[in-house]
Amino acid sequence: MQAILKQIAWEKLNGLIPVIAQDYKTQEVLMLAFMNKEALELSLQSGFAHYFSRSKQRIWKKGEQSGHTQKIYEILLDCDKDSLLVKVEQKGVACHSGAKSCFFNLVSQGEITNTALESQADMSVIYGVVDSLYHILQERKGADSKTSYTASLYHKGENTIAKKIVEEAAELGFAIKDKDSKEIIYEAADLLYHALVGLSFSDISPDLVKQEIVRRFGLSGIEEKNSRQEK
Missing domain, CATH: 1.10.287.1080 (MazG-like)
Incomplete structure (x- = not known):
């Protein structure tokens, strides 16, 4: 475990590595988050994605409140060893807004359009x-x-x-x-x-x-x- 953690360029990342979560079946990009050493270690040990919240300043397991967990199938480290691609089985939706993916705001011709309005659930019940x-x-x-x-x-x-x-x-x-x-x-x-x-x-x-x-x-x-x- 420690040998894996040592491979990452933590110093230039200020202790947080950016992580792209991708659906392992459809290859759809689901979200961008960050992990510190402890979050990555927990992810490797448990087989479920854990991240570090910069706003809440704590580690959180994806789906800890909503039940929308991410089971890890594969973790890929990029060539500069400063970002991760995590292929997951997404239970439920990835975004807190209720959309399947966090990337639903279409930027086009100087405007931003929400393409997931119809699919967004009532997140107040979940979160x-x-x-x-x-x-x-x-x-x-x-x-x-x-x-x-x-x-x-x-x-x-x-x-x-x-x-x-x-x-x-x-x-x-x-x-x-x-x-x-x-x-x-x-x-x-x-x-x-x-x-x-x-x-x-x-x-x-x-x-x-x-x-x-x-x-x-x-x-x-x-x-x-x-x-x-x-x-």
């Missing part, structure tokens, strides 16, 4: 509504600010986004004070949306927030606050 919404918000960064509310928030910048978060938090607080169940739900949804816009604007994955919440399990609120003050 969770927060993660699904975050991916949609990331995609809106390239949208027209005149036709997309989310894009207009990005265009106006952090001051407007921060102001909206404060406003929505206040409206939720008033709804709680008024004991209006429907308004509490509506305002909580608005606050969550605008908070995710703020995270997306800052390129911070909600998965990192989840990890921080997990870290706090077993800590009292007082202990957690004191630990921040000590820093």
